[in-house]
Amino acid sequence: MRFIGRLAQIVIALVGCSMLVAGHMTVGVFQAFLQFIYEASEPMTELSFTFNSLQSALASAERVFDLLDEPEMEADPLPVAAAKLPGKVEGRIAFEHVRFGYSPDKPLMRDVSFTAEPGQKIAVVGTTGAGKTTLINLLMRFYEIDGGRITLDGVDTSRMNRGELRQQFGMVLQDAWLFDGTIAENIAYGCPEATREEIVAAARAARVDFFVRTMPQGYDTRVANDAESISQGQRQLLTIARVLLNNPAILILDEATSSVDTRTELAIGRAMDALMRGRTSFVIAHRLSTIVDADLILVMDHGNIIEQGTHKELLAAEGAYADLYLSQFA
Ligand SMILES: Nc1ncnc2c1ncn2[C@@H]1O[C@H](COP(=O)(O)OP(=O)(O)OP(=O)(O)O)[C@@H](O)[C@H]1O
Ligand SMILES: [Mg+2]
Numbered sequence: 001m002r003f004i005g006r007l008a009q010i011v012i013a014l015v016g017c018s019m020l021v022a023g024h025m026t027v028g029v030f031q032a033f034l035q036f037i038y039e040a041s042e043p044m045t046e047l048s049f050t051f052n053s054l055q056s057a058l059a060s061a062e063r064v065f066d067l068l069d070e071p072e073m074e075a076d077p078l079p080v081a082a083a084k085l086p087g088k089v090e091g092r093i094a095f096e097h098v099r100f101g102y103s104p105d106k107p108l109m110r111d112v113s114f115t116a117e118p119g120q121k122i123a124v125v126g127t128t129g130a131g132k133t134t135l136i137n138l139l140m141r142f143y144e145i146d147g148g149r150i151t152l153d154g155v156d157t158s159r160m161n162r163g164e165l166r167q168q169f170g171m172v173l174q175d176a177w178l179f180d181g182t183i184a185e186n187i188a189y190g191c192p193e194a195t196r197e198e199i200v201a202a203a204r205a206a207r208v209d210f211f212v213r214t215m216p217q218g219y220d221t222r223v224a225n226d227a228e229s230i231s232q233g234q235r236q237l238l239t240i241a242r243v244l245l246n247n248p249a250i251l252i253l254d255e256a257t258s259s260v261d262t263r264t265e266l267a268i269g270r271a272m273d274a275l276m277r278g279r280t281s282f283v284i285a286h287r288l289s290t291i292v293d294a295d296l297i298l299v300m301d302h303g304n305i306i307e308q309g310t311h312k313e314l315l316a317a318e319g320a321y322a323d324l325y326l327s328q329f330a
Pocket of ligand 2: 133
């Protein structure tokens with residue numbers, strides 16, 4: 001559209017030029033002529049801009065309607081009817097013949113069962129797309145299962161209030177995020193009543209206290225998620241401090257694959273160990289070296305658990321896990 005407008009402008013200007021040269025037009029009239037062409041083509045250019053924004057508005061509207069068409073999330077039971085957890089959550093989790101698919105016509109999990117005892121370290125391994133994240137999504141009830149049962153301390157999670165269920169979990173994910181605020185506020189996220197002493201104690205336990213003290217205003221330094229002054233490793237340590245402060249019964253750790261220097265990696269490893277002590281932990285592991293000591297290893301493939309046991313048992317079984325392990329260390 002804009003191109004056509006410009007082209008018309010040029011063609012008419014050329015016609016004017018030739019008339020000027022042929023003597024049919026004075027210089028003054030030619031000047032006025034050019035001015036008129038400019039005025040006339042302006043609305044055309046504007047029209048092209050309008051056309052552009054109209055197109056992006058249509059594309060956005062399509063997405064808005066897609067979202068509106070999404071099926072409604074199943075409502076939580078009323079507070080009086082919701083199943084309650086015992087006062088002190090121990091963190092025993094059981095999957096009993098769980099069946100699930102993201103869409104009804106494409107089942108993914110067919111029959112998944114396992115039990116995590118309080119305080120155990122559960123490692124989840126498998127190739128990409130094997131269903132590791134899906135397992136965690138079901139545990140936190142981001143999706144409803146199609147069959148079977150998931151229990152926390154014996155209580156069916158589908159009968160619980162989602163908010164109460166999710167309060168029991170702490171997560172440290174690959175892409176640690178910080179929000180616009182001070183370091184102290186970032187650590188105290190989810191625990192606004194925490195005192196400065198508690199925040200510092202959590203940072204110490206996460207081995208990030210030293211780093212925070214090197215910042216211009218210490219714990220009161222403002223940061224943003226895109227702050228370049230904080231490395232990916234330090235970010236992860238800050239989120240570990242955050243989870244420590246919240247003190248959840250169950251942990252979900254998605255190991256970082258991004259490269260951090262060896263010293264930071266060691267610090268993260270130690271902080272994670274401190275974090276896991278006394279809590280049921282689910283570790284999505286990318287390096288098998290870190291899960292040799294797990295109490296239970298779940299080997300996933302195509303949505304299902306194809307093997308489970310300790311490192312020793314699985315090596316002795318000479319199955320998929322043994323192959324995976326040997327391929328990483330051979
Ligand atoms: N929101 C979704 N909607 C539809 N299908 C999905 C969705 N999320 C995952 N899937 C599919 O479910 C399967 C399991 O995916 P999942 O994300 O659990 O794998 P993963 O083991 O976590 O993989 P990775 O190691 O790459 O993180 C894959 O085939 C994936 O395409
Ligand atoms: Mg995943």
